[in-house]
Structures are given as C-alpha cells and as structure tokens.
Amino acid sequence: MLEIKHTLCPSCSVGCGINVVLDDGEIVGTFPYKRHPVNAGKNCLNGRNSINCYKNKFENVEVNALISDVLKELQSVDSFNVTVICSGNNSVEEIDAIKEFAESNDFNIGFYADNLINVDEVASYDDIENAEKIFVIGDLLYENPLIGRRIVHAKQNGAKIFAYCKSETSVICNLADECFNNSVDEFLDVNNANIDESSVLIFNQIDSAENLDKIKALNCKLLPVFSKSNSKGALNVLESKSKDEMLELFDNTKLLLVFDDDVVEEFDYDFSKISKIISFAPCENETTKISDIVVPIKTWLEKDGSFVNAMGSIQTFNTIVESDVLSEIEIIEKLKG
Amino acid sequence: MSYILAKSQNDDILKAGECGGAVTSIFKYLLDEGIVDGVLALSPFDDVYDAMPTFITDSEELLNTAGSYHCAPTMVGDLIQKYLYDKKVAVSVKPCDMRAVEELITRHKINRDNIYLIGLNCGGTVSPVSGRKMIDLFYEADPDDVVSEEIDKGQFIIEFADGSEEAVKIHELEEKGYGRRNNCQRCDVKIPRKANIACGNWGAEDGWTFIEINDEKGQELIDGAKKAGILETKNPSDAAVEGRTKVENIMIKMAKKNQDAIYPTVSEMDEWSRCISCYACRDVCPICWCFENCELNKPYFKDETNVPPSPIAFQGVRLSHMSFSCVDCGQCDDVCPMDIPVSLIFDKLQKKYCERTGYVAGVSDDIKPPLYSPEKTEL
Amino acid sequence: MSDDLKIVGLLCNWCCYGGADTAGTARMQYSPNIRIIRVMCSGRINPSMIFKAFQEGADGVFVGGCHIGDCHYDAGNYKWSRRSKIVEDILEEFGIEKERFRHEWISASEGEKFQRTMEEFHKTLSKLGPLELK
Numbered sequence: 001m002l003e004i005k006h007t008l009c010p011s012c013s014v015g016c017g018i019n020v021v022l023d024d025g026e027i028v029g030t031f032p033y034k035r036h037p038v039n040a041g042k043n044c045l046n047g048r049n050s051i052n053c054y055k056n057k058f059e060n061v062e063v064n065a066l067i068s069d070v071l072k073e074l075q076s077v078d079s080f081n082v083t084v085i086c087s088g089n090n091s092v093e094e095i096d097a098i099k100e101f102a103e104s105n106d107f108n109i110g111f112y113a114d115n116l117i118n119v120d121e122v123a124s125y126d127d128i129e130n131a132e133k134i135f136v137i138g139d140l141l142y143e144n145p146l147i148g149r150r151i152v153h154a155k156q157n158g159a160k161i162f163a164y165c166k167s168e169t170s171v172i173c174n175l176a177d178e179c180f181n182n183s184v185d186e187f188l189d190v191n192n193a194n195i196d197e198s199s200v201l202i203f204n205q206i207d208s209a210e211n212l213d214k215i216k217a218l219n220c221k222l223l224p225v226f227s228k229s230n231s232k233g234a235l236n237v238l239e240s241k242s243k244d245e246m247l248e249l250f251d252n253t254k255l256l257l258v259f260d261d262d263v264v265e266e267f268d269y270d271f272s273k274i275s276k277i278i279s280f281a282p283c284e285n286e287t288t289k290i291s292d293i294v295v296p297i298k299t300w301l302e303k304d305g306s307f308v309n310a311m312g313s314i315q316t317f318n319t320i321v322e323s324d325v326l327s328e329i330e331i332i333e334k335l336k337g
Numbered sequence: 338m339s340y341i342l343a344k345s346q347n348d349d350i351l352k353a354g355e356c357g358g359a360v361t362s363i364f365k366y367l368l369d370e371g372i373v374d375g376v377l378a379l380s381p382f383d384d385v386y387d388a389m390p391t392f393i394t395d396s397e398e399l400l401n402t403a404g405s406y407h408c409a410p411t412m413v414g415d416l417i418q419k420y421l422y423d424k425k426v427a428v429s430v431k432p433c434d435m436r437a438v439e440e441l442i443t444r445h446k447i448n449r450d451n452i453y454l455i456g457l458n459c460g461g462t463v464s465p466v467s468g469r470k471m472i473d474l475f476y477e478a479d480p481d482d483v484v485s486e487e488i489d490k491g492q493f494i495i496e497f498a499d500g501s502e503e504a505v506k507i508h509e510l511e512e513k514g515y516g517r518r519n520n521c522q523r524c525d526v527k528i529p530r531k532a533n534i535a536c537g538n539w540g541a542e543d544g545w546t547f548i549e550i551n552d553e554k555g556q557e558l559i560d561g562a563k564k565a566g567i568l569e570t571k572n573p574s575d576a577a578v579e580g581r582t583k584v585e586n587i588m589i590k591m592a593k594k595n596q597d598a599i600y601p602t603v604s605e606m607d608e609w610s611r612c613i614s615c616y617a618c619r620d621v622c623p624i625c626w627c628f629e630n631c632e633l634n635k636p637y638f639k640d641e642t643n644v645p646p647s648p649i650a651f652q653g654v655r656l657s658h659m660s661f662s663c664v665d666c667g668q669c670d671d672v673c674p675m676d677i678p679v680s681l682i683f684d685k686l687q688k689k690y691c692e693r694t695g696y697v698a699g700v701s702d703d704i705k706p707p708l709y710s711p712e713k714t715e716l
Numbered sequence: 717m718s719d720d721l722k723i724v725g726l727l728c729n730w731c732c733y734g735g736a737d738t739a740g741t742a743r744m745q746y747s748p749n750i751r752i753i754r755v756m757c758s759g760r761i762n763p764s765m766i767f768k769a770f771q772e773g774a775d776g777v778f779v780g781g782c783h784i785g786d787c788h789y790d791a792g793n794y795k796w797s798r799r800s801k802i803v804e805d806i807l808e809e810f811g812i813e814k815e816r817f818r819h820e821w822i823s824a825s826e827g828e829k830f831q832r833t834m835e836e837f838h839k840t841l842s843k844l845g846p847l848e849l850k
Contacts, residue, residue, distance in 0.1 A: 001375070002392040002420045006382065019389070023420050032621065032672050034410060035387040040466040042674045045615040142613050142644060145674035152611060152676055171645055171675075174610035604811030604850045632764055649810045649849065650771045656806050657763030682809060689805045708798055715784070715797045 004031050008307060008317040009039075010053075010300045011046040013088060013226035014146045015309025018043050020051060020301065020320055027054050027301060027321060038125065038309070044145040051301070056283045058296035060325050066295050067334050073255055073276050073293070074335075079106040081254035086111055086238070087261040088228025091305030092314070094328045095234045098259055101332045107257075110249050111238045112266070114205065116224040117212055118235035123200045123221035124311045129153045131221075135191060136163040137184055137203035141171040144204060144225050147310070151175065151202070162191055184211050195220050209242065225310045233308030243267070250274060259328055260297060262287045280328060298327040340578055341559065341570045342545040343536075353403040356538040359546035359568060360429060360455055361403045363534075366562040367427045368396040373453060377417065377428040378402040379409050385483060386465035390416055402429075407486055407493075410462040410518055412668050414438050414623035418446040427453035431462070435529040436664035436699025437623035443662075446626045453558065456532030456551075458539055460488040460588055461521030464671065471515035476503045488517075489538075491587075508591075520667030520680050523599065525592040526700060527585050533558060540573065540581025547573060547581055600685045603648050608677040612645040618669035618679045624659045624698075632658070652682065660686035661708055662698045721841050723750040723834075724769040725778040728758045730788040732780025734824025744831040747838035750778065758782070758819075759792025763803045770812060770849065776841045779819035780830070786823065793821070811850055815840050 002023055009016040017036025021029040030048050034041030074082065084102040086095060086109065102109045128134065128150040141148035148171075155161055155175060163176035164187035173179040180187040184207055192214075195201065199220040204227070206212050215222065226232060234240075241249065250256070250269050256277045264271055264286035271277065271290060279291035282299040302323040306316040326334070345351050345358035347365065354361045367373045379388040380401040388409035393399055413428055414437030430438060435456055441447040463471070469480035476495060487494045492504040493516065510516035528535045533555035534548050541547035548570075550556050562568040603609065619625050619633065632638055633654055640646065663683035670680045687698050693716050695701065727733040733754050739746065755761060758781030769777045779800070781793040800819050807817055818837055822829050 001394065002377070002416065004389050004391070021416070021420065028420065031389075031416075032668075034671060035383065035408075035465040037466060039674075040464060040671075042672050043617065044613070044674050045617070048615075048617070048620065141611060141675070145613055145615065148611075148613075149674055149676055169644075171611050171613055174645065602811065603809040632762075638764070638768070647771050647849065649767045649812075653767040653806055653810060654764040656809070657767070657802060660806070661802065686802075686805060686809070690802070693801060693805075708802065711791055711795075713791050713794050715794060716801045 005320050006033055006036075007301060007320055008229070008315055009043060009047040009050055010089070010229045010307070011044070011050050012144055013229055013231050013310040014038065014144050015229070015307060015311075015313065015315050016043055016047055016146050017041075018047055018050070022321070025321060027051050039146045039149075042146060042149065053283045054299045054301050054321075057299055057325075058281070058283060058294070060323075061296060063295065063326055063331070063334075066293060067331070069293055070257075070278055070295065070335065071337075073278065074105075077255045077276075080108070081252065083108040083110050083249055083253040083256050085256065085258040085261050085263055086234065087259075088113065088226055088231030088234055089260045090234065090328065091230055091300075091303075091307060092233045093305050094259070095230070095237060097329045097332045099238060101336065108249055108253070109238065110246055111234060111240050112243070112246050113228075113231040113235055113240040114226050115212075115243055116203070116206060116226060116231075116240075117216065118232070118240070119222045119224060121221070122311050123202070123223040125150050127221055128200050128202065128223070129157060131159050131200040132198035133194065133196075133200075134159050134161045135187075135195060135199060135201040135220075136161065136165075136172055136176070137187065137201070138205040138225075139165045139167070139170040139172045140202055140204060140225065141175060147202065147223075147225055148172070162187075162194070184208075188214050192218075223310060229309075230307040232310055232312060233306070233314075236308065258287055258291070264290060280331060282325075295331060296325055297331060298323060298325050303327045339550050339556075340573050341548050341550065342541060342573045342577070343548050343559070343568050343570045344545050346567050346569055349400060350403065353400045356541055357544055357546035358403060359548060360457070360536050361399050362567045363455060363558060363562050364393075364399050364402070364427055364429075365396045366565050366567050367453060367558075368394070368399070370561070370565065372425070372561075373427045374424045375421075375426055376402075377413055377421065377426055379406050379411065379429070381406065384481065385485060386469060386480070392421070404485060405457075405487065407461070407488055408463050408465045408468045410464060410667065410671060412437060412621075412623055412666050414441055414447075415621075415626070417441070417452065418623070418626055422447065423451070425451050427455060429455045429457055430529055430532055431457055431459040432526040432529040433459075433524070433664050433666035435532045436526065437666060439531050439699040440624050440662045440664060441626060444626060453554070454529070454532035456529030456535035458528050458535060458537030458585075459521075460527065461517035461524065463493070463516065464518055467515060471510060475505050475510060475513075475515065478503060518667050518670070519599075519678065520665050520670065520684065523592050523595040523684070524665055525589045525596070526697075527588045527592075531700060537581075539584040540577040540579075542577065545571075547577065596688075600681060603652065603682050606678075606681075608675070609648045609652070610645055611675045612648075612651070612677060613675060614644050614646050614651065615674060617672040617674065619655060621668045621672045622659070623666065623668065624662045624664065625655070652679070656683065656686055659683075661690040661696065663687040664699045719749070719842065721749045721775045721838065721846065722773060723776045723778055723837065723841065724774040725750045725752045725780065726755050726758075726761050726765065727752055727780040728782055728788075728793075729754055729756050731782035731786065731824050732758075732820075732822040732830065735780065735822040735826045735830040738825060738827030739830045740827075742827050744827055746831045746834040749838055749841075750834060757787065757789050757792035758796035759787070759789060759794075761796060761799070763799060763806065766803050766817065767806075770807075770816075770847065775844075775847045776816045776818070776837060778833075778837055780822045780833075781819070783821040783823055812847065813844055815844060816847060
C-alpha cells in the first residue's frame with residue numbers, strides 16, 4: 001500500500017524536511033515536503049539520494065556473536081589505545097550515549113566537525129535573507145543548496161554578496177557581486193573593514209586555525225555549515241578536534257571504534273597502521289570496507305531521534321519503517337553488558 | 338455532458354465535507370462496493386497547510402480527506418504512474434493533476450480502465466510556507482490558528498476555530514508576491530473536463546456540490562452512488578449554470594491577463610547561471626516518466642564538470658522531450674533549490690506548440706501530441 | 717578559406733547524402749565549412765543532436781532529407797519536418813538566430829541543389845558571424 005511519511009534529510013547540517021514514499025512498508029522514493037519551514041519542499045540531489053542508504057543497507061545478522069567479538073577486542077587493548085569515533089551522523093541521543101560509553105571506559109573520543117567551530121549565537125536562515133551584506137566562504141550554492149537559496153533571496157532583497165571560492169566557474173561566483181579566488185586569508189583581509197553588524201558570514205570550509213581566529217574576532221553574525229546533519233548538536237556536548245589532532249589520535253590508536261562515520265573517506269591517512277577497526281554502520285562505506293568487524297545498525301529511517309541543524313534548531317524525526325536491526329544506543333547498551 | 342447538483346446522504350460526511358460532501362460520498366460508494374482498491378486523496382498531516390496524498394482503502398478513513406486544501410500544491414500523476422499502476426484507483430484531481438494523468442495515459446504509463454478521476458474545480462493553490470508568511474503579514478493572524486481556507490469571489494479567505502473569517506483580495510496579495518503560485522496565476526484550465534466528473538461549489542447553492550458529468554463513466558458513477566443511497570441529486574437552475582460559467586470565465590480572463598506579462602526567453606533569464614544540475618525539476622516532472630533512463634544522463638550528454646550547465650544542453654534537451662506536453666503544474670518551480678522559474682519556459686513552449694497545432698497538453702481530444710503521430714502531414 | 721565557421725550537416729543516407737556525393741563527384745565547388753554526419757533517415761534526428769552541435773561550437777546546423785513522398789521509410793521526413801518546428805521554437809529561446817538552423821529536401825541526383833544550398837547557408841552564416849551562446 002502506498003504511504004507518504006515526513007522525515008528529515010540526513011545529508012548535511014541544513015536540516016531540510018523530506019517525505020519518503022513507502023510501498024507495502026518498503027521505502028521506494030522521495031516526495032517533496034512543501035510544508036517544511038527550512039526548505040519548502042526543495043531538496044538537492046544528495047537529499048533525494050539519501051534513501052539509498054536504506055535501499056543498500058546491510059543485511060541483518062546475528063548480532064550477539066559480533067558483540068562478543070567486539071568485547072574480546074576491547075579487552076585485549078589498553079583503554080588509552082582505544083579511540084571512539086563519533087560525528088554529526090549520530091543523533092543527539094546517540095552522541096550522549098557514545099560520550100558516556102567512551103568516558104566511562106576511558107577511551108579517546110575522536111570527533112571531527114569539518115575543521116569548523118561552534119558558534120553560540122549563530123545567524124538564522126531568516127537572518128541571511130534580511131542581511132545587507134553576505135560574505136560566503138565555500139561554494140554554498142552547490143554544496144548546501146538550501147542555504148544557497150537563502151543567499152539568493154538575500155540578493156533579491158538587495159544584499160551585496162561577497163564570496164570566496166577556489167574555482168572561478170562555481171555557481172556562487174555567478175551570484176556574487178564580488179568573488180575572490182586566491183585564498184581565505186586574502187578574502188578575510190580585504191573585506192575585514194567591510195564586515196559589520198549588518199553582515200552575515202556563512203562558511204562551510206576554513207583552511208587554517210588562524211583564519212578561524214580571524215572569523216571569531218569579527219563583528220558580524222556567523223553561520224558555519226557542516227557536512228553532517230548533527231555536527232552542531234555534537235559540538236554542543238563535545239570538543240571537536242582539528243584535522244591534525246585527528247591524525248595524531250589515529251597514530252596513538254590500536255583499536256578504532258567508528259560509530260556511523262566514514263573516516264577513510266574523510267582523512268588522508270594510512271589506516272592499515274591501526275591494528276583493528278570496528279565499524280558500526282547502516283550501509284557500506286569506505287571505512288566498512290577495511291574494517292575487521294562491521295556491526296550493522298539502524299538507518300535514520302528506522303529509528304527516532306533528533307538533529308540540531310546549522311542554525312541551532314532541534315529537529316526530531318520519527319521511525320518510518322520498523323526493523324529488527326539494533327540501533328547504536330541498543331548496541332552500546334549491549335557493549336556495556 | 339450534463340450538470341447536476343449533488344448532496345451526500347451520509348450525516349458524518351455532510352458535517353465534515355465541503356458544500357454537500359459529494360466527492361467524499363462518491364469515494365465511499367466506490368470503496369464500499371469494491372469497485373476500486375483504494376482512493377488517493379489529500380488528507381492533512383500536521384496541520385491545514387500540510388495535506389499530503391494519502392492512499393485510503395478503508396472508507397471509515399475517508400472523513401479525514403474531506404475539505405479543500407489550497408495550501409497543498411501536490412501532484413498525483415507520478416504517484417499513480419510509479420506506485421499504483423496495477424491497482425484500481427479513484428483519485429481526486431485538480432486540473433493539472435488531470436492533465437498529467439491524461440498525458441501519462443497517452444504514454445501508456447497509466448491504464449485508463451483502472452482509474453476513476455474525480456475532478457475538482459481549481460482557482461489555484463498556495464505554497465504552504467509562503468502562505469503562512471502571507472497570513473502573518475496580510476491578515477495579522479497566527480497561521481497556526483487557521484482551521485480552514487477558501488478561495489472565493491476573488492478573495493483568499495481564512496477561517497478560525499471560533500468560526501470568524503478574514504478575507505483579502507487575491508490580486509492585492511499577488512501584487513506583493515504572495516497569493517497563488519505563479520503557474521496557478523496564469524493557468525487557464527479551471528475545470529477538469531477530462532476527468533469523469535468535475536465537482537465544485539461554483540454556481541452551487543449552499544450545501545450542494547455542483548457536478549459536471551463529463552463522460553459515460555462519470556454518469557455511471559453518479560447513477561451508482563444514487564442507487565446505493567449515498568447521494569441525492571437534483572437539476573441545477575439555469576441561473577446556477579450561468580453563475581458557474583461566469584466564475585470560470587472571470588478566472589480564465591484573469592489568467593490570460595497574467596499570461597500576457599510574464600514570458601521572458603531563456604537567454605534573457607539570468608537565473609540559469611545558478612543552476613546546480615541537481616535534476617530536481619526533471620525528477621519531479623510528471624511527464625518525464627522515463628527519467629531513470631534519461632538522455633541527459635547518457636555519456637554523450639553528461640557533463641558533470643559543467644555546473645551551471647549550458648542551458649541549451651540541459652533545459653533545451655528537456656524542452657524538446659516534453660515541453661509540448663507541459664501541463665504547467667509548477668512542480669519544477671516548487672522543487673528547484675535555486676528558485677529558478679523553470680516552468681515558465683515549458684509552459685511558454687507548450688503554448689507555442691498549441692499555436693502551431695491546437696494541441697493543449699492533457700486537455701485536447703487528440704490521442705497523441707501531433708509530434709508523435711505517424712501521420713503524413715506537415716505543420 | 718580564411719573563415720572558420722563550422723557547419724554541422726546531418727544528411728539522410730538515401731537522398732541528401734547522395735546529393736552531396738553527386739556534388740562531389742561532379743567537382744562542384746562550395747564552401748568547405750560543412751562537417752557531414754550521415755544518418756539513416758532525417759526522421760531519426762533528435763532535437764537534442766542539433767542542440768549538442770550548437771553547444772559544442774557549431775555556428776550553423778544543416779539537416780538534409782528526402783523530398784516529401786520519397787522517404788525510404790515512408791514517413792520519416794514528415795516526422796522530421798514536424799520536429800524541426802519544435803527545434804526552431806526552442807532555438808529562439810536560447811538566443812540562436814533561426815537562420816543558423818536550416819533544413820532542405822535534396823534528392824541524390826540534386827548535386828547542384830546541394831551545392832547551391834551550401835553556398836547560401838555559408839553566406840547567411842558569414843553575415844551572422846560566429847555564434848556566441850549565452
């Protein structure tokens with residue numbers, strides 16, 4: 001039977017709504033969720049493809065045997081050589097559970113949020129539309145189109161757009177009044193005097209700690225946009241690590257527990273140096289391919305939870321399809337014994 | 338073709354339904370008699386702005402679908418085509434839904450024998466997010482307090498829980514960029530005459546639904562529902578028929594006026610420079626049923642490095658594939674993450690095509706758009 | 717020739733391609749700007765092929781088919797003639813002058829018509845200059 005249900009898009013931290021179409025309980029497609037205040041039914045390609053994670057999910061397996069394997073591995077290594085990876089892919093509730101699990105066992109926590117920062121008072125999406133000047137670092141139009149759309153609206157409302165993007169042919173450069181292609185450094189220095197209270201700075205990539213400091217010192221509203229749906233929520237309870245700190249952590253790790261993340265894709269690192277990698281993931285990714293143990297977990301469509309989007313709103317999502325696969329939280333309960 | 342006034346014989350439906358509840362009653366008749374496997378109709382999810390197509394197999398649940406939802410610019414053509422092809426379905430259709438279904442029947446993607454089209458006269462739809470903003474701005478009301486809305490006599494009317502109403506003239510709203518969606522403003526098909534029956538309150542007296550019966554299947558439907566004791570009918574007065582025609586003509590006149598103003602050529606629109614090649618417009622298009630095997634994804638057309646794409650290599654190709662069948666449902670505008678008014682050029686090309694051939698997508702009686710016919714004629 | 721106007725020609729195997737051949741064997745002179753692509757029938761030409769040619773840098777596109785009534789596949793050229801109208805309508809949208817797109821019925825024996833058509837088309841395009849797609 002045909003059914004349409006509301007959920008959230010897990011593809012990035014914008015927090016778009018998306019409808020999924022079910023046929024006899026199986027997810028078969030997406031449908032615009034026009035009532036959703038963030039995206040009004042508009043979804044980018046990543047958003048519409050997000051259900052592929054469900055379509056390609058791992059087959060359910062006898063999880064108890066896997067869990068005891070994981071426990072055996074955990075017992076064979078000193079706790080300071082164990083690193084737990086969590087990320088914006090984990091929901092608010094999962095982050096809490098992972099944090100508690102790691103801290104009570106004295107494991108290291110590796111949490112990476114695109115080298116970006118947590119901002120207490122972020123610009124809201126409406127702030128973007130009403131700003132007089134918008135400064136953009138990264139091709140937000142292409143990479144986070146539903147934030148990009150707000151920049152388009154701002155421009156229609158008369159805002160001036162200044163953008164930094166490596167590629168001169170990117171869509172943000174077509175929209176911007178002034179476009180910089182050399183470096184974030186130059187972009188921030190040239191525009192420093194121009195950035196004031198009426199401005200919003202939106203960024204999804206920053207190359208250096210110095211530039212992050214420069215941004216923090218600015219007298220305007222900031223909006224960091226992350227590549228994962230709950231990075232902001234995770235940042236609210238965990239310290240994020242920089243890329244270098246993450247690599248250093250990998251060097252000191254003998255056992256790596258990856259909770260629904262793809263570190264192999266994200267970091268340029270020789271993961272064969274780590275003796276054991278255990279992945280908890282709903283479907284195959286680059287990390288599960290090289291993992292010693294892969295424990296299947298629920299996709300976001302099979303569980304309840306909440307994400308905090310880039311502008312800090314807590315958004316909840318509900319179970320769309322029931323499944324016997326364990327969620328991350330249930331698995332952590334089992335690991336605790 | 339004939340006109341009747343109809344009214345439900347079922348008390349619950351009468352109470353819940355809009356002006357007579359004929360549509361809900363006909364659905365109930367079809368389900369209860371086992372004539373269809375299910376009914377595809379809008380029902381509200383979270384609130385009045387959030388009506389979604391719902392497939393109903395139990396006539397008890399039909400009451401949820403009663404009422405009109407102008408803030409639900411949905412499209413059912415592709416849902417039927419993709420997921421309900423082999424089911425017997427009754428579906429409520431706006432004119433653009435009906436036109437999409439007709440075009441898909443032409444393309445053998447929907448089986449006419451399997452489907453009952455219950456048409457709803459349509460003065461236009463409003464996007465839910467901008468609709469809420471509009472209520473906040475123009476009505477100075479909390480959008481959450483609105484329990485129902487209606488378009489009548491050139492006004493967009495909202496009703497609150499205590500029964501009070503507020504109305505603002507539609508053209509005032511539209512001048513400020515609110516009101517109906519752009520494609521609805523220029524749409525000149527207001528009564529879905531290719532549906533089996535077309536229902537609405539235009540010309541109807543209070544408590545009755547005005548129905549135009551468009552074909553034999555529609556007549557059988559009405560006769561059946563009457564026989565089952567769920568529907569009573571009477572003949573409308575001449576004045577009622579005239580009143581309805583008058584409303585329709587005013588609507589069409591307004592639409593034509595809007596058509597005069599708003600068709601730039603593609604090369605004049607700088608919006609294309611922000612296209613991110615996400616293909617949302619193609620994927621949502623009810624006419625583009627073969628998008629999974631699309632020419633745009635063939636190796637000789639695919640150009641991933643080129644964002645924004647060259648308009649002629651992207652929209653040009655799509656235009657040549659289906660613009661003559663564009664039903665102007667505006668779904669492509671609605672889903673474009675970059676707010677590009679995509680439907681403008683498709684609607685414009687369908688109108689050009691209509692000038693050449695007389696073919697109006699999803700409305701004309703020709704079996705196929707002339708482009709596809711094997712006939713030996715030139716344009 | 718000093719000009720580098722590019723013309724893409726889509727010619728039907730049974731008639732116009734033969735016409736071009738006739739012009740060639742009879743050593744008729746015409747501007748050498750055309751790049752000929754042979755197709756089995758004008759009825760198999762999609763509008764997207766024309767657009768692709770323009771997008772990739774053609775300054776003009778020529779389509780040649782059999783005279784109406786002579787189609788090797790009975791009705792292919794009727795289909796093309798209807799389709800060509802859509803192509804014209806769409807090209808106009810993209811700011812491409814309608815003179816840059818031309819189609820003609822040329823039989824295999826009409827080498828001279830092929831020569832004349834090419835000369836005319838080249839002259840038209842020379843006046844328009846190179847195409848600048850937006």
